[in-house]
Amino acid sequence: MERRENLALFETKRYEGRFIYRLFAVTILVGICLIWAYRVCHIPKQGENGRWAWIGLLGAELWFGFYWIVTQGLRWNPAYRRTFKDRLSKRYENQLPGVDIFVCTADPTIEPPIMVINTVLSVMAYDYPQQKLSVYLSDDGGSDLTFYALLEASEFAKYWIPYCKKFKVEPRSPAAYFRSLPPYQENANLTNDSAIIKKLYEEMENRIETATKLGQIPTEERSKHKGFSQWDSYSSRSDHDTILQILLDGRDPNATDVTGYTLPTLVYLAREKRPFHFHNFKAGAMNALIRVSSKISNGEIILNVDCDMYSNNSKSIRDAICFLVDEEKGHDIAYVQFPQNFDNITKNELYGASLRVINEVEFHGLDGYGGPLYIGSGCFHRRDILSGRKFGVVYKKEEKRGNRKEQSVCELEETSKSLASSTYDENTQWGREIGLKYGCSVEDVMTGLSIQSQGWKSVYFNPSRKAFLGVAPITLPQTLVQHKRWAEGCFQVLLSKYSPAWYAYKKISLGLQLGYCNYCLWTPNCLATLYYSIVPSLYLLRGIPLFPQISSPWLIPFAYVIIAEYTYSLAEFLWSGGSVLGWWNHQRMWFYERASSYLFAFIDTILNKLGLSNSAFIITAKAANEDVSERYEKEIMEFGTSSPMFTILAALALLNLYCFSGAVTEAVMAESVARLCETLFMQILLSGLLVLINLPLYQGLFLRKDKGKMPTSLALRSAAFSLFACICFTIFY
Ligand SMILES: *[C@@H]1O[C@H](CO)[C@@H](O)[C@H](O)[C@H]1NC(C)=O
Numbered sequence: 001m002e003r004r005e006n007l008a009l010f011e012t013k014r015y016e017g018r019f020i021y022r023l024f025a026v027t028i029l030v031g032i033c034l035i036w037a038y039r040v041c042h043i044p045k046q047g048e049n050g051r052w053a054w055i056g057l058l059g060a061e062l063w064f065g066f067y068w069i070v071t072q073g074l075r076w077n078p079a080y081r082r083t084f085k086d087r088l089s090k091r092y093e094n095q096l097p098g099v100d101i102f103v104c105t106a107d108p109t110i111e112p113p114i115m116v117i118n119t120v121l122s123v124m125a126y127d128y129p130q131q132k133l134s135v136y137l138s139d140d141g142g143s144d145l146t147f148y149a150l151l152e153a154s155e156f157a158k159y160w161i162p163y164c165k166k167f168k169v170e171p172r173s174p175a176a177y178f179r180s181l182p183p184y185q186e187n188a189n190l191t192n193d194s195a196i197i198k199k200l201y202e203e204m205e206n207r208i209e210t211a212t213k214l215g216q217i218p219t220e221e222r223s224k225h226k227g228f229s230q231w232d233s234y235s236s237r238s239d240h241d242t243i244l245q246i247l248l249d250g251r252d253p254n255a256t257d258v259t260g261y262t263l264p265t266l267v268y269l270a271r272e273k274r275p276f277h278f279h280n281f282k283a284g285a286m287n288a289l290i291r292v293s294s295k296i297s298n299g300e301i302i303l304n305v306d307c308d309m310y311s312n313n314s315k316s317i318r319d320a321i322c323f324l325v326d327e328e329k330g331h332d333i334a335y336v337q338f339p340q341n342f343d344n345i346t347k348n349e350l351y352g353a354s355l356r357v358i359n360e361v362e363f364h365g366l367d368g369y370g371g372p373l374y375i376g377s378g379c380f381h382r383r384d385i386l387s388g389r390k391f392g393v394v395y396k397k398e399e400k401r402g403n404r405k406e407q408s409v410c411e412l413e414e415t416s417k418s419l420a421s422s423t424y425d426e427n428t429q430w431g432r433e434i435g436l437k438y439g440c441s442v443e444d445v446m447t448g449l450s451i452q453s454q455g456w457k458s459v460y461f462n463p464s465r466k467a468f469l470g471v472a473p474i475t476l477p478q479t480l481v482q483h484k485r486w487a488e489g490c491f492q493v494l495l496s497k498y499s500p501a502w503y504a505y506k507k508i509s510l511g512l513q514l515g516y517c518n519y520c521l522w523t524p525n526c527l528a529t530l531y532y533s534i535v536p537s538l539y540l541l542r543g544i545p546l547f548p549q550i551s552s553p554w555l556i557p558f559a560y561v562i563i564a565e566y567t568y569s570l571a572e573f574l575w576s577g578g579s580v581l582g583w584w585n586h587q588r589m590w591f592y593e594r595a596s597s598y599l600f601a602f603i604d605t606i607l608n609k610l611g612l613s614n615s616a617f618i619i620t621a622k623a624a625n626e627d628v629s630e631r632y633e634k635e636i637m638e639f640g641t642s643s644p645m646f647t648i649l650a651a652l653a654l655l656n657l658y659c660f661s662g663a664v665t666e667a668v669m670a671e672s673v674a675r676l677c678e679t680l681f682m683q684i685l686l687s688g689l690l691v692l693i694n695l696p697l698y699q700g701l702f703l704r705k706d707k708g709k710m711p712t713s714l715a716l717r718s719a720a721f722s723l724f725a726c727i728c729f730t731i732f733y
């Protein structure tokens with residue numbers, strides 16, 4: 001027997017500087033309390049100017065202070081992880097658990113098949129015993145184009161996987177790999193093997209893209225594979241039978257690559273859809289996958305990735321396994337979450353899409369208190385916990401690879417199909433106690449919370465070489481819509497049965513509860529933010545002060561909190577690897593998201609609760625035309641469409657422009673600039689900053705001529721709207 005003591009498969013470190021941070025946070029808290037005290041002590045008397053505005057500001061400041069306290073849960077006690085993959089190989093190479101990988105796609109136009117199969121190929125080529133890997137593609141679009149692409153991928157894999165092994169290729173998404181080769185030396189440097197594989201890939205890409213463009217598969221190809229016959233009874237994407245195809249069967253001795261090694265199992269699934277059965281979006285697809293895969297491969301570990309998130313590191317599967325099989329601490333770890341990183345982020349991340357601070361700071365903070373949220377992609381789960389095993393129940397190792405004995409592939413397909421029927425879930429615990437939870441647009445967060453509430457832990461693993469890379473939204477509307485969905489979903493979780501505020505009370509640590517609430521309370525932030533960006537500016541126009549004068553000692557807490565918080569936030573951003581301009585862009589997006597996405601999310605959630613509207617799951621587009629991509633690369637903000645969100649943003653920006661310029665002009669005319677600064681300094685600062693941060697928006701409204709500018713009708717509407725508000729306010733106040 002080899003000695004195993006002391007050789008943990010992973011280690012956890014705490015951040016050394018956390019005490020300094022805590023000290024800093026205490027000083028901020030003192031500042032916040034003084035601000036509150038100032039507001040309470042100086043409320044204007046009945047009948048005085050600005051009494052109600054003052055009380056509103058008190059409300060907003062109470063909210064901001066409270067929310068700041070909530071965010072401390074993410075910064076108080078961060079943890080960092082490290083794995084030892086060599087120890088894993090030494091001890092367990094021959095007993096590694098089976099891993100089932102679920103790739104989910106939903107629409108072949110928004111998520112092009114060629115992108116989907118690049119993700120599939122990247123996870124098929126993991127550095128892991130191939131007979132223990134199974135890859136399932138769930139296609140909620142039920143598209144034969146996606147199926148065709150997967151079929152092509154299953155052929156290409158026979159060349160690609162041995163090539164990856166032989167040359168230790170990274171990354172293993174063919175598109176990303178060929179992109180990473182330096183283009184100018186292409187011919188000189190490519191070996192014969194690379195040239196062959198590149199040609200094979202390009203031919204495949206060509207066939208798939210042609211079929212995608214035409215919207216149909218060449219008849220010749222169609223007749224080659226019996227799988228297409230399953231589309232004979234297909235009437236629409238929301239009305240068809242289960243389509244299930246095992247394209248590669250890992251147990252079949254003939255399913256080998258060109259060098260004779262086994263290939264991973266590869267399965268296509270489009271679960272049954274009927275117009276009058278609600279299909280529960282991605283949660284429904286995941287649950288169908290859990291059931292179907294239990295018959296086919298029944299891997300102990302389940303990895304799920306979004307179809308745009310290719311694996312950038314063929315070893316990250318082993319990283320995750322290190323946590324889950326560690327003898328001492330692995331038992332109570334339910335899932336290992338990797339961060340969401342993106343491939344197409346520009347240098348200064350115009351739309352703040354890198355999630356930099358969330359990935360590099362906040363999730364480490366969650367990890368220090370029991371583990372991160374489950375965020376729906378790049379996450380390794382234990383199958384039995386997802387399937388409902390309760391905390392503390394000992395796991396019996398029974399059936400290994402499904403209960404498939406002598407079944408042929410055809411029989412297996414037939415028996416598994418019923419598990420993906422549209423009525424399977426009805427009157428079962430699926431969606432409640434088993435599998436992913438239904439009834440929420442961020443089913444992943446809710447599922448993760450309910451797992452953690454039982455006592456399980458989770459792990460956040462954030463290696464410097466990123467494990468998964470996806471496609472970030474590249475226009476402003478896409479970004480705002482995505483944030484609306486996230487914020488709305490998280491707010492629903494807060495109001496649901498599984499609320500982190502009460503359901504999880506005493507089940508998870510207070511720090512983790514705060515951490516969840518930080519995201520679940522994104523939405524209500526809109527009210528305080530809108531108030532702060534409108535009312536002080538309007539009062540500036542009227543010359544009524546709402547903040548301490550520049551000579552008053554009460555200005556000190558305001559100045560301290562503002563300067564210290566912004567300096568800290570800049571430092572945090574730079575520390576996470578961002579740039580100064582990136583931070584500035586991030587501040588803009590912070591404001592836009594609060595003023596539009598969260599406002600709409602807030603209204604929708606409330607209407608929904610009152611039963612007045614239904615929520616809909618919107619997928620963010622992953623494909624873009626050249627024009628848009630070009631502007632994205634130049635970091636020019638993309639508006640383009642006439643979204644109601646923009647009306648609000650533009651109206652806010654113009655309102656602040658009027659108020660700021662109005663107040664300044666008036667002061668200059670009356671030669672009272674010094675007095676203006678003395679009494680209204682904070683309001684000038686606030687509305688001046690809002691003008692500054694909105695510069696790209698003014699350009700989009702009035703100066704630009706390209707297709708990505710604000711539509712003219714919208715510009716006129718919002719200009720009229722904000723002018724009207726200003727005039728009304730000055731006349732009637
Ligand atoms: C992705 O992997 C490549 C190596 O294949 C590495 O050079 C690159 O830094 C990785 N990308 C990120 C964002 O970590």
Ligand SMILES: CC(=O)N[C@H]1CO[C@H](CO)[C@@H](O)[C@@H]1O
Nearest residue numbers: 344471474622623624629633
């Ligand atoms: C799919 C997609 O939109 N990809 C874009 C990622 O970003 C680059 C620019 O950095 C674009 O060229 C791609 O079109």
